[in-house]
Amino acid sequence: MDRLTEMALFVGVAEAGSLNRAAGKLGLSNAAASRYLSALEERLGARLVERNTRRLYLTEPGQEFLRRSKQILADLQEAESTVNAAVAEPSGMLQLAAPLFFCVHHIAPLLPAYALRCPAVSVQVQAVPDTAAIDGDVDVAIRMRASDPGQGVEFQRLAETRQVLAASPRYLKRAGMPRRPADLAAHALLIHTCPEPEDELHFTRRGEKTAVPVKGGVESNDVQVLRTAALDGLGIAILPAYVLYDDLVGGQLRPVLDAWDLPRTTIDLVYPSRKHRLEKVRTFVDFMAARFARTPYERRWTRRFKE
Template sequence: MDRLQSMAVFVRVAELGSFSGAARQLGLSKSAVSKHVTALEERLGVRLINRTTRRLALTEAGAAYRDYCARIVQEVEEAELMAMQHSAAPRGRLKLNAPVTFGFLHLGPLLPEFLTRYPGVEIELVLNDRFIDLLEEGFDLAVRIGQLADSSLIARRLATTRSICAASPAYLARAGIPREPADLARHNCLRYSLRRERDTWSFRRGAEHVAVKIGGNLEVNNGDALRSAALEGLGIVCLPDFIIGEDLERGLLQPLLPDWQTPESPIHAVFPPQRHASGKLRAFVDFLVEKLGRKDGWSGGCRRAGREAS
């Protein structure tokens, strides 16, 4: 067997902790993956992986060998890509993940321009609001909003967003306008169920920080659905400017609590280290930085609301 291919297969098994997972990502059968690892063990004369019916675990020798193999495989990939980039434009398939509303409103509309610029690239875009494991599910890149957890993924900052409290004029005419964060406790607040603290909204005014317990009769795991409910006059939302910016600009929603700000959230592109050398991935990340990094807010309405709140 080709030793370099066997090393690449072993690295993927070690990353995923699974022969079947590595087989799916590499387009091989599970038995072929097992044969590659066995061939390495026979060549080295040591066991690299302890196998049980429940789990795989690297041996001490396997862990050390994995680190060397990962560097070698990555350097070979980088050398090949560097040589290819001198004579060829980015090409190949990119599998991307993004939150539903952000992907629909801001990522999807950019793809035709990118694909026109790089006709050799194919894109599969998967939109969902759950946290996905890039390696396990075979994604090249994900767009993530909010503070990132520590991980082995490489992150590149694209833009920032800030949530804005808002409601329709009809709701405010009926229920009154909250003047302070504490007033929200008396209002019907529409909650995003995937937030870490979905029953608490936090605000800052200078050095003053306030966390308010809120409640309401609607909780949804999608921001655009909450936006629709707010437009119908059901209650108050606290949603990112990239979702409700146009509504604020058109006066369909009215920004609230102008003296208070919510925490700013970064928007990152994240990708596994072994994808970093990919010309198609670098081209796409650079494109996102070009298109999203120069935004001064997400609409005129967002910029006005942000200035009023500062």
């Protein structure tokens, strides 16, 4: 069997949490996908995926193979992009719509390397909310999503991030450290209202589930406003880990209820289906996907922190 197809299928299963969805993305039947996965496990002599009635999850060998497989596929994608760019040089203006904080910290630093790869492409960045609609002028958008991005668009996954709670040591000294989700009712919460404010926070921990009503002390559709408010001791921020990671590692903020999980968010490059035929779009999407696959971003943004 084709080893690259086996590898791509395995990565797809790990990311989608579903053999059927991974098979569909590769244009395989469910039966063929099952044969590919079984052949891969048999050749490696190791169980990579455990299955139960509700979900799939990776074994320890599976997690290591996923890390190496993503690296190999990213290198292959980048190699193909390099050759394709030499054959048909992309050119023109690329309109990129992206949330400001994410773009400043994680996209803008990569633009010089992309400019060297595709010097005839100019990138124009529009700062937009996390879930802004893609209008006719936008070629590519960065979207944060917890569900399917919708019809008429394609997407390239960049990374996944936890939603974390964090507060300054000063605030926690004054208000106390919450020990369970219900304790949040007595605290000032800093709420991200994009796309819409949540009525409840849905926590899980080792199979236990609980919902907590949300009452914001400060609300904003901009993550930087809420991060600054948290650093200033105004309350407990509820934000993606990519926003607060450096502050948590540096000790400016402390994690709150980190043993509990909120629904995770996927970070995607999204583009109208018709536009992937444009070389400037294809090369940009492939370049960013390859770079993100080679960075530790997702590992950082999905880790737990010590309270």
